[in-house]
Amino acid sequence: MESNSPMVQEKMPVALSSEGIPEVYSGSATAQEQIQFITFTIGKQEYGVDIMSVREIKGWVETTLLPNTPEYMRGVLNLRGVIVPIFDLRCRFGQGQTDATKMHVIVIIAVKSRMVGILVDTVSDILTVPLNDIRAVPRMERLIDEEYLSGLVTINERMVALLNEERLFDTQLIEDGVTAGRALEA
Amino acid sequence: MSNNEFNLDQFKATYFEECAELLIDAETRLALLQQHPDAVDVEDLHAIFRVVHSVKGGAGAFSFDQLVGFAHIYETLLDKMRQGTIAITEDLITLLLAANDILTRLIQAAQDGVTLTDSNLLDITNQLKSFAEDGSHKQQEKPAPPSSQEPPQQEEQPAPARKSHYTIRFSPKPQLFQHANEPLLLVREMKQLGELSTTVNTENLPNIRKIEPDIAYFSWIFELVTDRSLADVEEVFEFVTDDCELEITVATPEPASAGLASSDEPPHTQGSTDAPEVPATSPVPEGKAAPLSPPPENIPGPLQPAGAPPTAAKVSSIRVDLDRVDRLVNMVGELVITQAMLKQQVDNLPPEFAQYMSKGFEDLGMHTREIQESVMAVRMQPVKSVFSRIPRLVRELATKLNKQVELVTLGEHTEVDKTVIEQLADPLIHMIRNSLDHGIEENAEARVAVGKPSKATVTLSAEHRSGRIHIIVTDDGRGINRERVRSKAIEKGVISPDSALSDEEIDDLIFSPGFSTADEVTDVSGRGVGMDVVRRNITNLGGRIAVQSIPGQGTKFVMSLPLTLAVLDGMIVSVGREKFVISLTSIIESLRPAIKDLHHLSNGATVVAIRGEYVRLVKLHKLFKITDAEKDPSKALVVIAEIEGGRRVGILVDELLGQQQVVIKSLEENYDPVEGISAATILGNGKVALILDVDGLNTMAKAEINELIQEKQNDYHPISEALPPPLIGTHSIEEQREAEIAECN
Numbered sequence: 048m049e050s051n052s053p054m055v056q057e058k059m060p061v062a063l064s065s066e067g068i069p070e071v072y073s074g075s076a077t078a079q080e081q082i083q084f085i086t087f088t089i090g091k092q093e094y095g096v097d098i099m100s101v102r103e104i105k106g107w108v109e110t111t112l113l114p115n116t117p118e119y120m121r122g123v124l125n126l127r128g129v130i131v132p133i134f135d136l137r138c139r140f141g142q143g144q145t146d147a148t149k150m151h152v153i154v155i156i157a158v159k160s161r162m163v164g165i166l167v168d169t170v171s172d173i174l175t176v177p178l179n180d181i182r183a184v185p186r187m188e189r190l191i192d193e194e195y196l197s198g199l200v201t202i203n204e205r206m207v208a209l210l211n212e213e214r215l216f217d218t219q220l221i222e223d224g225v226t227a228g229r230a231l232e233a
Numbered sequence: 234m235s236n237n238e239f240n241l242d243q244f245k246a247t248y249f250e251e252c253a254e255l256l257i258d259a260e261t262r263l264a265l266l267q268q269h270p271d272a273v274d275v276e277d278l279h280a281i282f283r284v285v286h287s288v289k290g291g292a293g294a295f296s297f298d299q300l301v302g303f304a305h306i307y308e309t310l311l312d313k314m315r316q317g318t319i320a321i322t323e324d325l326i327t328l329l330l331a332a333n334d335i336l337t338r339l340i341q342a343a344q345d346g347v348t349l350t351d352s353n354l355l356d357i358t359n360q361l362k363s364f365a366e367d368g369s370h371k372q373q374e375k376p377a378p379p380s381s382q383e384p385p386q387q388e389e390q391p392a393p394a395r396k397s398h399y400t401i402r403f404s405p406k407p408q409l410f411q412h413a414n415e416p417l418l419l420v421r422e423m424k425q426l427g428e429l430s431t432t433v434n435t436e437n438l439p440n441i442r443k444i445e446p447d448i449a450y451f452s453w454i455f456e457l458v459t460d461r462s463l464a465d466v467e468e469v470f471e472f473v474t475d476d477c478e479l480e481i482t483v484a485t486p487e488p489a490s491a492g493l494a495s496s497d498e499p500p501h502t503q504g505s506t507d508a509p510e511v512p513a514t515s516p517v518p519e520g521k522a523a524p525l526s527p528p529p530e531n532i533p534g535p536l537q538p539a540g541a542p543p544t545a546a547k548v549s550s551i552r553v554d555l556d557r558v559d560r561l562v563n564m565v566g567e568l569v570i571t572q573a574m575l576k577q578q579v580d581n582l583p584p585e586f587a588q589y590m591s592k593g594f595e596d597l598g599m600h601t602r603e604i605q606e607s608v609m610a611v612r613m614q615p616v617k618s619v620f621s622r623i624p625r626l627v628r629e630l631a632t633k634l635n636k637q638v639e640l641v642t643l644g645e646h647t648e649v650d651k652t653v654i655e656q657l658a659d660p661l662i663h664m665i666r667n668s669l670d671h672g673i674e675e676n677a678e679a680r681v682a683v684g685k686p687s688k689a690t691v692t693l694s695a696e697h698r699s700g701r702i703h704i705i706v707t708d709d710g711r712g713i714n715r716e717r718v719r720s721k722a723i724e725k726g727v728i729s730p731d732s733a734l735s736d737e738e739i740d741d742l743i744f745s746p747g748f749s750t751a752d753e754v755t756d757v758s759g760r761g762v763g764m765d766v767v768r769r770n771i772t773n774l775g776g777r778i779a780v781q782s783i784p785g786q787g788t789k790f791v792m793s794l795p796l797t798l799a800v801l802d803g804m805i806v807s808v809g810r811e812k813f814v815i816s817l818t819s820i821i822e823s824l825r826p827a828i829k830d831l832h833h834l835s836n837g838a839t840v841v842a843i844r845g846e847y848v849r850l851v852k853l854h855k856l857f858k859i860t861d862a863e864k865d866p867s868k869a870l871v872v873i874a875e876i877e878g879g880r881r882v883g884i885l886v887d888e889l890l891g892q893q894q895v896v897i898k899s900l901e902e903n904y905d906p907v908e909g910i911s912a913a914t915i916l917g918n919g920k921v922a923l924i925l926d927v928d929g930l931n932t933m934a935k936a937e938i939n940e941l942i943q944e945k946q947n948d949y950h951p952i953s954e955a956l957p958p959p960l961i962g963t964h965s966i967e968e969q970r971e972a973e974i975a976e977c978n
Contacts, residue, residue: 111913111920114857114910115857115909122921123900123921125915125921128563128564130898130899132903161903163903
């Protein structure tokens, strides 16, 4: 636990500067540096992504399937002329495909120079969290390889897992992640 | 601090971009000179001079000392040439071309931050110097103007050794300093030309409280006595002409010196904005900025020849980041889709509503189409930027191969999308090499012997034809030697010895992989990676290449390319619920095979017999694991498409839905490449459809068959890819078919 927390402390500012928009944070920062997350749910689990990486939130629409791609890759859709791949987060974490309906939500996020969409159940909240409140993922409790989470936050007794989008959608790592997720499930 | 550095980098980037354009211009002009060394257009020399001068100027600003040094020497020689003090010879033009190469390399070196030290640089530098000096000697011996056809230009006459008296009124505009110019440097430079006396006008100087440190308030009158020419004096002010009012008056003490204007005419005044045809303008009052700024294209320099046809109309253009254009193209594409969608919805309205809307929608449709066309036109560029590289390639190759070749280019203003232009250069260079190396006879004697002019002609032309661009390379050489091509193809195993081929088919063999008739591998061609690569590149662009040849008379290559890579003519097909797009250029025909024409091979592949030829089927539903597709080929459709190397495959689809022009979208921008898919597009309903990569599908199908074979552990005899022999299994076709269908399920 203790050996992990410095890593998170280091990691968060790096993630911010890679977005290239640090002013927003300094503007909203009080005495202590704060960071905002958009949270969404998958079943009963709640996840968060850095609000600065979110580009758009839209309802589920039919996608075009890409042949011979992993199960969690739900095809592509047309976002104002740009072809955006959609990933099923539930499936990505090895918990089976989401039966997507109009009530499901796609969160479009920017990961490095790419735009990807993640399919989630609902978008729940915007959280403003002091950086110090972000805890490292405890080794014992994790369901998913900790690489794909950048930390945990507890707000009003809800636990929110913060996604490390860059690792999550680094396609070279995706296969490993799924295998890891399945291994943990079993 | 860091901000300043950032800005400088930005300027540097702009400078290098400009250099690249300037060099292309110089190259084009040099090619013209080379074509007509005996009828040199002075305007070309001026243009080249201006290029070198601009390169030098920019290089000076960034302290690229080596570049400045070389550009200066080069420029000196050019200056003497344009003034006519050095006769223009072919040797000299060759030297200029070499100098241009060095200049290109130096610019590259400056960009990379290195210094060039090779002997070639020194050699060319020395040659330039010695030419420049020799020229001056010659001029002393015979000051006759060069054999140029230009009308004599009074201002251009070599300056006589007598001293002239120049009165220079120099009134900087207020922003002179802001543009990083410094009058002191000009004064120093003038002092080097001759005796200088200076009068300063300080009447515009405001009260000290109101002085802005970066505003120019002074103006000057310089009296310069020198033996240098007017052009030399003007050159001092070359970089400030946009920022000042300049008036140079020449007064020569000896009125006897013929050719100088001052004796007969009022003192010739040359303002920076004067066009040659316009008589001297009345000088603008000192100290006041002219109401009009000089046109941007006006580069001060010696006057254009009077009576010369007006040079190309001034093009006012701006530099736009390609990303911005792409974004615009994207949005317009979306607009078109949205418009189509709206129209569909309006059509579904009850008639009483629809009639009010239909007129508006018609207009909207027309406007959106027009916007789309205009936006696509933004990306269009003349093929000139590629064609301009060819003359020197031809010259170099001709020298290397010891052949006399004249290059004729036609239609270089034909416009095509920028992306196509970028992809065009390599295939074109290959084709030109091929024409020179193989097409044209070994030597001039061989040509004369068959009654052709000793100098061979290679024609490169571009034209628009039915929505595509045709690029044609023609030579008047010996044509394709079909006997040799045939025997070579047999030797290399490309065809079997007993195959009967038509002349066209033999000609087509030169595009086969690994085929080369050159007996020796030279550095020009002969590695056998030439024409097949050309064909592949062109096919990848959605184009085709064909060859026509008449023995003894020459060969003609015709490349047909789409005008843009952003748009593709596609056939939309359905497989189950999925829709795919196949490029129309690769489709040969589509058919529903009869059961008797379907043959199942022991290796698991299915072939369909079409007019005696066997074409392998690519089962899309199998490769893409689409469950709700029609699996029986005799109930579905087969689209016969051409793949790499001219071979054919049959793609099994459910239905053809129609032909449509689609906008190509990259899949890789946000995801990874998907096997069998080349790109994506957006259909009229806003949904994404995938564009099939037919070659990739063929590879996938082959891989699948190999897997199957490994699984079955069967004896396997490799089947020729080009022409699968009808290896019909031992079972009857019906049984085979059932087995096949069972396997699919």
